[in-house]
Amino acid sequence: MPKFNVLNTGDNQALINETYAKIDGFVEELFHEDEVIKIDDMYSFSFGTVTINMLVRPWHSEDVLVDVFSYLAEDVDLSKEQLDELLRLNATIPFGSFGLSLENSIKFQYTLAGKNIDLNEFSAAVQNIAAIADQYDEQFEIIAQKA
Numbered sequence: 001m002p003k004f005n006v007l008n009t010g011d012n013q014a015l016i017n018e019t020y021a022k023i024d025g026f027v028e029e030l031f032h033e034d035e036v037i038k039i040d041d042m043y044s045f046s047f048g049t050v051t052i053n054m055l056v057r058p059w060h061s062e063d064v065l066v067d068v069f070s071y072l073a074e075d076v077d078l079s080k081e082q083l084d085e086l087l088r089l090n091a092t093i094p095f096g097s098f099g100l101s102l103e104n105s106i107k108f109q110y111t112l113a114g115k116n117i118d119l120n121e122f123s124a125a126v127q128n129i130a131a132i133a134d135q136y137d138e139q140f141e142i143i144a145q146k147a
Contacts, residue, residue, distance in 0.1 A: 010061035019056045019064050019114040026122045027054075048134035052126065056114055066117055068096075068125045069109035070133035073140035076104050089136075095128045098136075106140045108133045 020041065027036050027043060036045045043054040050070045059065045078086070078100065086098045086106075096110035110125045 008061040011058040012061050012064065015062075015115060016056055016058065016064050019066065019117065022114075022117060023054065023056065023066065023122070026119050029119065030123055030126065047130035050130070050133040050137050052130050052133065054126070059113070062115070064114040066112045066114045066122070066125075067109060068112070068129045069107055070129055070137075071101075072098075072106045072108055072133060072137040074103070074105045076100075076106055076140070078106075093128075093132060095125060096132060108136070 023043065031045065036043050038044075041055055045052055050072070052068065052070050054066065054068050057065050057067060083100070086100070090097045096108055099107050099109065101107050108129060110129055112121060112125055
């Protein structure tokens, strides 16, 4: 039997609030005052031709998740070859992954455990998602237009 504890289900609102407070500090340190907007509980900023979003969501009773993501193309109908290419791209990118949402949107995202998140890992996630999303969004928009 492993030494780690089995994850207990349940939300931890206090930890969600603490993580948002950390993210507020990270955003203040990494961005100029008017670069990031916060609507409800989601932060957003523009980078090149993409919008990057960040939010905290429940995971289990002892931790939360911090999602950093960008939608690259909406309402796409990908061929098997194009889906295979997404998987191949995932194998070459150190942080984050491409995916297809239930609404057939191509998404690039990276998710971090929030309880012990620090500035270094948050900054790496934000920078990586921004750079990769901006690099690939036009390629996926072309695919979406062909659908």
